[in-house]
Amino acid sequence: MSTEIPHCSAKGCRQLAIWVLAWNNPKLHTPERRKTWLACEEHREYLSEFLNLRGFLKDTVPLAQWQAADH
Template sequence: MTTAPERHTCSRAGCRSEATTAIEWRNPRIHTGDRVKTWLACDEHVEVLRDFLAARAFPLRLRPLGAPADPVP
């Protein structure tokens, strides 16, 4: 018996597209260095979500889904 590959959906409100990128971020005012949140983005919304977080000066890192995670600065 084979299982279907896991499908990840974009985190942008209302989007149902398949995510291709993980955006790992944290809010340094309320999160310690070991607390990292992850949003998933499709190709169309990766820049919108990244810009939203960058405008708030949150440390973030983009990585393709499936790539190993490194610590967020």
């Protein structure tokens, strides 16, 4: 993750991100690959549902925990 202030990935949202949504498109990515979207509290459920409906969502982790794991 960069040292910039992490903002939510929802279109037009500039709120501080506090969640990491780890996902993978099995048609494009190897099983272990994880792409990430960041989410504020307001958009966490919406973004999670978007990814989950497509079978892409792998994990939802607090941003601080993700950063501590040094992904």
